[in-house]
Amino acid sequence: MTAKKTEGFVLEAEHLEELLRSAVKEELGVGASGRALLIRWGEGDAVLKLAHSEILENSTYSDDVLLRLSLRLCVTVQEVHDRGYIHNDLMDDNVLVDEATGRVSIIDFGNACRPGQDVGYSASSNVNLAPEILGGGPSTAASDVFSVGFLLGQILDEMDQPSRTLGRLAREMQSSDPRWRPALPAVIQRLDSC
Structure with missing residues (x-):
């Protein structure tokens, strides 16, 4: 790629x-x-x-469906990592959901790179991006985990009865220290048990 x-x-x-x-x-x-x-x-x-208008803000997804979409999002990002890439731009605009099948797809790989490379971000107000890559540091799986945590927080906000597990994961995934963020396989395992 x-x-x-x-x-x-x-x-x-x-x-x-x-x-x-x-x-x-x-x-x-x-x-x-x-x-x-x-x-x-x-x-x-x-x-x-x-x-069009934001899908989550106008969604009629049940809490169960939102949890399944959260799991599928994590699995899809892990598949990108398994292929040897870091996305570096995970936000709601770049996550697609096929409403008929529930399939989650990731698009816009314009900032993707191999782990350890510098994507070239400078200081920015993008709250969905990990602080270490905004500071010019190298891209890692943990920097994508931060962005996925931000997305999970957005999904959590749309739930009628927010999942405590999802809330805890979203907070852990957005730790300012990448060493404290859980790896995606562990996140997937925890979401799969919900």
């Missing part, structure tokens, strides 16, 4: 409608601020993100 420079662009309404009618190959999933579609673009494929 190599990071490629991409260009963002805005489609006029009539061009977007034509693209949606003729070029959509597959819906990849629904995220917090939109849905992602795989489309035919020129000689290849591209991902098109369509914005």
Whole structure:
């Protein structure tokens, strides 16, 4: 996997409608601020993100479904780590949920790198990113764990009866010291027992 420079662009309404009618190959999933579609673009494929209101804020997911989505999110991020990459940009915009199957997908690997590399963040107000990578430190599985903990906290906020286990995990995962954050396999095991 190599990071490629991409260009963002805005489609006029009539061009977007034509693209949606003729070029959509597959819906990849629904995220917090939109849905992602795989489309035919020129000689290849591209991902098109369509914005909408935040899915969690308007969700009708039960607490049980939110717990299962939390587990699936952790498993999906662990799969990225198992392939030898750190995502470095885990936030609600980059997590998609297929509402029909419950499959969780991660998108936007533009800041992904191998463990130990510096992603190049400077001081920022991104509360979802680990302090060590915002300070210019190397990317590690623990830095992604911090971001997943932030996402779990957002999921927790949407529960009717918040899970104590999920709350405890979210806090532990967002420890300012990466050595105190639990590893994803341990998080997965704890969520699986809920």
